[in-house]
Structures are given as C-alpha cells and as structure tokens.
Amino acid sequence: QVQLVDSGGGLVQAGGSLRLSCAASGRTFSSYHMGWFRQTPGKDRDFVAAINKSGVTTTYADSVKGRFTISRDNARNRVYLQMNSLKPEDTAVYYCAAARIYSASANTYNDWGQGTQVTVSS
Numbered sequence: 001q002v003q004l005v006d007s008g009g010g011l012v013q014a015g016g017s018l019r020l021s022c023a024a025s026g027r028t029f030s031s032y033h034m035g036w037f038r039q040t041p042g043k044d045r046d047f048v049a050a051i052n053k054s055g056v057t058t059t060y061a062d063s064v065k066g067r068f069t070i071s072r073d074n075a076r077n078r079v080y081l082q083m084n085s086l087k088p089e090d091t092a093v094y095y096c097a098a099a100r101i102y103s104a105s106a107n108t109y110n111d112w113g114q115g116t117q118v119t120v121s122s
Helices: none
Strands: 004-007 011-013 018-024 033-039 046-051 058-060 068-073 078-083 092-099 116-121
Touching: 004 092, 018 033, 018 092, 018 116, 033 068, 033 078, 046 068, 046 078, 058 068, 078 092
Parallel strands: 011 116
Antiparallel strands: 004 018, 018 078, 033 046, 033 092, 046 058, 068 078, 092 116
C-alpha cells in the first residue's frame, strides 16, 4: 500500500481556482493509478478524475470536464488537481486515492488521503 496526504483546499469565490496536491510515501508510487473523489455530508463519495500510473491517460467526471485537470509527477511522488472556473456545487471534501486497477469506482481504490475541504461561495 501507499500512504497519502492531500492538501490545498480552501475558500474561494465562484469562478476562482484552486490547486489540490497529494503527497505519497514510498518508492512504489509509479505503480499506482491515482484518482480524486469528492464527498458532501449525507451523500456518496463521487468520482472526479483519474490518471493512470504513467500519466498518459486521464478520465474526468462529466461535471468537471473542461474545468479540472489531473496531473502527476512520479519523480516527486505527487498527484495534483487543478480546479478552474469553480462553482458552488464543487463544494465538498476532496480525497486523493490510489488503486492497482484503472477505475472511476471508489470501491476499487485501496488507499486514501485524509481529505481537504473545498468551499466555493456564490
């Protein structure tokens, strides 16, 4: 497994931007596919974006396509989520996660960060 620490959340106005970061421990980071998920109280944890282990392939939820960009730097054991044109409905706790299988399903991810709060005001 891999240990993950995510950060970068905050309070922004609608239309603003944030960049989330996820730091991974160990030297096996490049063997994991990575994803970002988000969750609001009382709701399921929803898929946001995924990137395969080499960084060549990405997948996005329809709700964030064209606004969010997932990237990774395997040399630094980091994955990022650049969020632009933020909307109030993007408000959630965001989690980075690692999986052995490339997937948009939360139940296929084995290791999770602690979460970072993103709040978008209108």
